[in-house]
Amino acid sequence: MFDLLLFNLRAQKVSVGMGEWITFLKGIEQGLVVDLEGLYNFGRAILVQSETQFDAWDLAFESTFAGVELQPEVSEELLAWLAEAQQKPGEIVDLDMSFDEMRRQFYERLKEQTERHDGGNHWIGTGGTSPYGSQGRSRNGIRVGPGGARSAVAVAGERRWANYRSDSRLDVRDFRVALRALRKLTREGSPELDVDGTVRKTVDNGGEIDLEFTRAKQNKVHLVLLLDTGGSMDHHARLVSQLFTAATDLKGFKSITTWHFHNVPYGYLYKDFATQERVPMESILAKLSPHHRLVWVGDASMAPWELFGRYHGNPWGSPVDSETGLNGLDWLRCVRDACQASVWLNPDPKRFWEHPTVSAIGGIYPMFPLTLDGLRDAVKQLRAPV
Amino acid sequence: MYIADEALLSSVNAAIALQRPLLVRGEPGTGKTMLARAVAESLGKRLYSWHVKSTTLAKEGLYTYDVVQRLNDSRFPDDSGRNVSDIRSYIKMGVLGQAFKADEQVVVLIDEIDKADVEFPNDLLRELDEMAFTIPELDETVSAKHRPITIITSNAEKELPTAFLRRCVFHYIEFPTRDRLQAIVDAHLPDLDKELVEAAVLRFYGVRKVSALKKKPSTSEWLDWLVVLAAAGADPEDIAGKLPFLGTLIKQEQDIDTLAAAMRRGQGVR
Numbered sequence: 001m002f003d004l005l006l007f008n009l010r011a012q013k014v015s016v017g018m019g020e021w022i023t024f025l026k027g028i029e030q031g032l033v034v035d036l037e038g039l040y041n042f043g044r045a046i047l048v049q050s051e052t053q054f055d056a057w058d059l060a061f062e063s064t065f066a067g068v069e070l071q072p073e074v075s076e077e078l079l080a081w082l083a084e085a086q087q088k089p090g091e092i093v094d095l096d097m098s099f100d101e102m103r104r105q106f107y108e109r110l111k112e113q114t115e116r117h118d119g120g121n122h123w124i125g126t127g128g129t130s131p132y133g134s135q136g137r138s139r140n141g142i143r144v145g146p147g148g149a150r151s152a153v154a155v156a157g158e159r160r161w162a163n164y165r166s167d168s169r170l171d172v173r174d175f176r177v178a179l180r181a182l183r184k185l186t187r188e189g190s191p192e193l194d195v196d197g198t199v200r201k202t203v204d205n206g207g208e209i210d211l212e213f214t215r216a217k218q219n220k221v222h223l224v225l226l227l228d229t230g231g232s233m234d235h236h237a238r239l240v241s242q243l244f245t246a247a248t249d250l251k252g253f254k255s256i257t258t259w260h261f262h263n264v265p266y267g268y269l270y271k272d273f274a275t276q277e278r279v280p281m282e283s284i285l286a287k288l289s290p291h292h293r294l295v296w297v298g299d300a301s302m303a304p305w306e307l308f309g310r311y312h313g314n315p316w317g318s319p320v321d322s323e324t325g326l327n328g329l330d331w332l333r334c335v336r337d338a339c340q341a342s343v344w345l346n347p348d349p350k351r352f353w354e355h356p357t358v359s360a361i362g363g364i365y366p367m368f369p370l371t372l373d374g375l376r377d378a379v380k381q382l383r384a385p386v
Numbered sequence: 387m388y389i390a391d392e393a394l395l396s397s398v399n400a401a402i403a404l405q406r407p408l409l410v411r412g413e414p415g416t417g418k419t420m421l422a423r424a425v426a427e428s429l430g431k432r433l434y435s436w437h438v439k440s441t442t443l444a445k446e447g448l449y450t451y452d453v454v455q456r457l458n459d460s461r462f463p464d465d466s467g468r469n470v471s472d473i474r475s476y477i478k479m480g481v482l483g484q485a486f487k488a489d490e491q492v493v494v495l496i497d498e499i500d501k502a503d504v505e506f507p508n509d510l511l512r513e514l515d516e517m518a519f520t521i522p523e524l525d526e527t528v529s530a531k532h533r534p535i536t537i538i539t540s541n542a543e544k545e546l547p548t549a550f551l552r553r554c555v556f557h558y559i560e561f562p563t564r565d566r567l568q569a570i571v572d573a574h575l576p577d578l579d580k581e582l583v584e585a586a587v588l589r590f591y592g593v594r595k596v597s598a599l600k601k602k603p604s605t606s607e608w609l610d611w612l613v614v615l616a617a618a619g620a621d622p623e624d625i626a627g628k629l630p631f632l633g634t635l636i637k638q639e640q641d642i643d644t645l646a647a648a649m650r651r652g653q654g655v656r
Contacts (some may be wrong), residue, residue, distance in 0.1 A: 041392065050557035051411065
C-alpha cells in the first residue's frame, strides 16, 4: 500500500534504494509507526538522507496521502494550465513566481480536482488531531517539546524545508564544499616520519633504528576563475560574488587566480575590471599547465556579432582583433586548447540557453547551471582525466 | 534536561529499534552532541565519545598498534612492564573497539564525522553494519557483544558518501520554535525573571532575522546570553533598547559590524 509513496518519492528525484525501502517496511512491520504523524517522521528518517530533500519528501508525502500521484516531469497539463491562466483576463499571473511555486499551485489545483471527483474520501480525514499531547512520550532525560499535535499532512503541506533544496539554495559554504572536491592531493609537502618505512629499514639494519621520511600530501591544483563582468551579469552579481568568496576562501589550492572579461574575451583579460588593467592573452595562456583548472562564469548571451564577429555585419566596428584576426569564439577555442580541464558555469536558468551564442559557447565548454547541483557536476567534469 | 521534538524522538527510537546509526545534522549549537549524552543518560547506559578531527583515521576508532613504541622498547628495554615479544602489549582499543568489547549495551557518539577525510565514513561501513572488525596483526575478529546505539553528528562541512548515508537513520535538528525555546529556558534556567526572558526572546529572534549574519546565534549562545543577562541583573527595558553582552551572542567581528549596520536601518530589533 506504500508503493505510491515510493513512486512519488522517486518522481521527486529522491533516490530511495531497495535497502532503505525494506528497512522502512520492516520498521512498519515491527510496529514502529502507529499513526500518520509517526509515518511522516519515521519515513523521513529512513528514506531521506539530507535536509535538502526534506522538501521533496513533503511534496511526495502530501500528494501520496492526499491520493494524488505526482508526475515525474512537469507535464503538458501544467503548460496547458499556465496557458489557460494567462488567457483568463481576470486572473493575474505572476510571471516572476519561481518554478517551485508554479508547481505547487499546479498540484493544488490537481488536488482540488480529485477531491471534487471522488467526493473527498481520503483517509487523512482525521486531520489535525494527534493522539499525543505535547508531553506525551516523556521519559527521564528527554522530554517532548511543545508543538506536537498537528497533522502530518498539514506539516508536509507547509513546505518549511523549501529553502533547504539543493537545486535552489546556495550560500558561500555550499559552494566551498563543492569546490573542495577539486583538490587533488599529491605527496610534495614537508617531510614527515614514515613509520612503515622506518620499521622496514630498521629490520634490514639488524635492529639499529633507521628513520625513513616521506613527503606530506599537498595539493597541486591551480584554480583559475574567469568572470564575465558588467552588463547582463549585474543581475547575478550576488551569486557570482558568493562563488568568488567561496573560491578565494578555500585553503589548499596551489593558487587561485581571477580574471574578468565582458561577454567574451578577445586578445586580453582584465586583472581588475574597475581599473581596466589588462593582460594580453598570450602571456596568460603561456602560464597554463596540466594542473590548472579553468572555471568560466558568464551568461554567455550577447549579441551574435560580439561572439561571431567576422561572419556578421557589425555596425559598431568589428570586435575582431585587428592583429590576429580572431573573433571571440576563436579566442575561447584558443583557451580551451591551452587548458582542456575547463567548464563554463551559467547563472541563467537552463530554459534561457536556447540562444545562438549560448549554444555556440556550450559547444566549446561543457556548460553547467550556477547552482549547487550544477557546480557539483562541473567539479566532477573537472576531476575527470583529460 | 534535553528538550526534543516529536520528530527527533521518533528518529532516535527508529534508530534504536532498527539497530542503525543515527546521523544528526543541524546548525552548530542546536544540541547535536548533547543529544547523545541525553540518550545515554535517559537509557542509563555508558557513553563512549569519539571526537573526530581532520587527521583522524577510521582505524584509530577501532584499535591502534603502537609500532614506534615497540620498536623503541626492543632497542632500549626499560622497566615499563611491556613485553616486547607480545604484540598485545602494543595494541590499544579505540572508542569503537572498547564499545564492542563492553559487557553491556553502550551508546557510542561519533562527533563531527565530517571533519575527517572524505573517505573516512566509507572506511567504517562494515564496522557499523556488522558491528565487527578484524585485527590483522592478531588475526582476530572483534565483534560487538551488544550492538551499541550509535549516534553520529555532522556539520555538513563535507558531503558524506551515499553508501554511508543509506545505512543511517537521518535527522536534521532545526532551530527551535519560540515555544520550544521557552521550554528550553524553563528546563535549564527555571528561576529567571519572566519579563526578562520575554524581552530577550524578542531581541534574540530579531537578531536571528538579520539574514546577512555569517553565523547566526544558536541555542547554546542563547542560553549563555540569558545566564549573563541574569547574572548582571539586566533590566528588561535595557534589552529592548540595546544589546548588552553582544559578545556572547555574536562571535565573529564581521557579524558585529553587519548587525550594527542592520540595527541602524531598524532591523534586528524585533
